[in-house]
Amino acid sequence: DIVMTQSPLSLPVTPGEPASISCRSSQSLLHSNGYNYLDWYLQRPGQSPQLLIYLGSNRAAGVPDRFSGSGSGTDFTLKISRVEAEDVGIYYCMQPLQTPFTFGPGTTVDIK
Amino acid sequence: QVQLVQAGGEVKKPGASVKVSCKASGYTFTSYVIHWVRQAPGQRPEWMGWIYAGNGNTQYSQRFQDRVTITRDISASTAYMELSSLKSEDTAIYYCARDDASAAGSYFDYWGQGTVVTVSS
Numbered sequence: 179d180i181v182m183t184q185s186p187l188s189l190p191v192t193p194g195e196p197a198s199i200s201c202r203s204s205q206s207l208l209h210s211n212g213y214n215y216l217d218w219y220l221q222r223p224g225q226s227p228q229l230l231i232y233l234g235s236n237r238a239a240g241v242p243d244r245f246s247g248s249g250s251g252t253d254f255t256l257k258i259s260r261v262e263a264e265d266v267g268i269y270y271c272m273q274p275l276q277t278p279f280t281f282g283p284g285t286t287v288d289i290k
Numbered sequence: 291q292v293q294l295v296q297a298g299g300e301v302k303k304p305g306a307s308v309k310v311s312c313k314a315s316g317y318t319f320t321s322y323v324i325h326w327v328r329q330a331p332g333q334r335p336e337w338m339g340w341i342y343a344g345n346g347n348t349q350y351s352q353r354f355q356d357r358v359t360i361t362r363d364i365s366a367s368t369a370y371m372e373l374s375s376l377k378s379e380d381t382a383i384y385y386c387a388r389d390d391a392s393a394a395g396s397y398f399d400y401w402g403q404g405t406v407v408t409v410s411s
Contacts, residue, residue: 209395217397219335226385226404227335232397239399270334274396278351279325279337 180205180273182282190290191265197258199285201271206251207234215275218247218256221284222267230269231256263289292316294324294386294402301408307374310405312386314367320344323389324369325398326360330382341369342391376409383407 181204191197207215214234219227229238231247234254244259258265268284295313302308312324326338339350341360348360354373362369369386384405387398 211394213394215395217395219398226401227387227398228401229397229399232399233395238397272335277337277349278353279396281334281336283334 179278180207180276180280182271182273182280184269184271184282184285187283187285189285189287191258191261191287192290193263194260197261197265197287199256199269199271199287201249201254201256201282203252203254203273205275207254207273207275208251209275214250214254215273216247216249216254217272217274218245219270219272220265220267221270222264225267227270261287261289292388292400294388294400296384296386296402296405299406299408301410302376304377304409304411306376306409307372308376308407309370309372310384310386310407312369312371312402314343314369314388317388319362319367320364321391323391323396324360324362325387325389325396326358326369326371327385327387327398328380328382329385329404330379333382335385336382338371340389343369344391373407376407378409381407381409 216234218231221227235247271282297311325340329335341348359372386402388400
């Protein structure tokens with residue numbers, strides 16, 4: 179199975195400041211079609227996960243442009259340009275390159 | 291609007307089976323894949339398997355291979371996940387999620403609200 183890791187696991191943030199989360203995979207997620215098979219999800223407290231970023235860098239419909247995804251191969255980053263209070267929750271990266279799809283341990287973002 | 295609506299919670303005894311439903315609306319059911327993902331308390335989500343609603347093809351995680359069955363009823367636009375031989379460690383929230391079968395990659399753009407399954411004697 180592909181193992182996903184994230185850092186940091188906890189990220190206290192100040193509203194209006196930037197934030198960054200790293201995700202690494204145990205195998206390259208670069209598909210032969212040129213896409214990186216890496217998605218980012220946010221799970222707000224008490225809610226289902228919601229899609230933020232797919233194929234490494236594509237924002238999902240309705241996701242604010244303060245969220246951006248980058249990276250290739252085994253190293254990926256989710257950036258929030260200016261954190262807002264509604265961004266608190268647990269951020270997960272997930273690889274859908276091969277089954278079983280696997281998630282990272284999650285990064286808990288909360289307000290300082 | 292796209293919705294995936296899951297039935298309410300279930301309480302089961304060890305060794306029993308549970309069948310969780312996921313009713314889809316607001317899109318063409320047979321054009322998408324439905325995945326099942328579970329999340330035990332305080333844990334990361336865990337992928338269980340998928341079904342392509344168009345032809346019923348399925349793929350399961352090896353971890354659940356012998357215990358899970360995913361089916362769909364096209365007439366009801368509903369997908370089902372049945373897990374057998376339940377153990378206390380199967381206590382979790384079970385989610386269904388939609389995936390565009392025609393696009394590159396896999397990503398879950400809509401999720402159900404989750405069904406809480408509690409396994410306890």
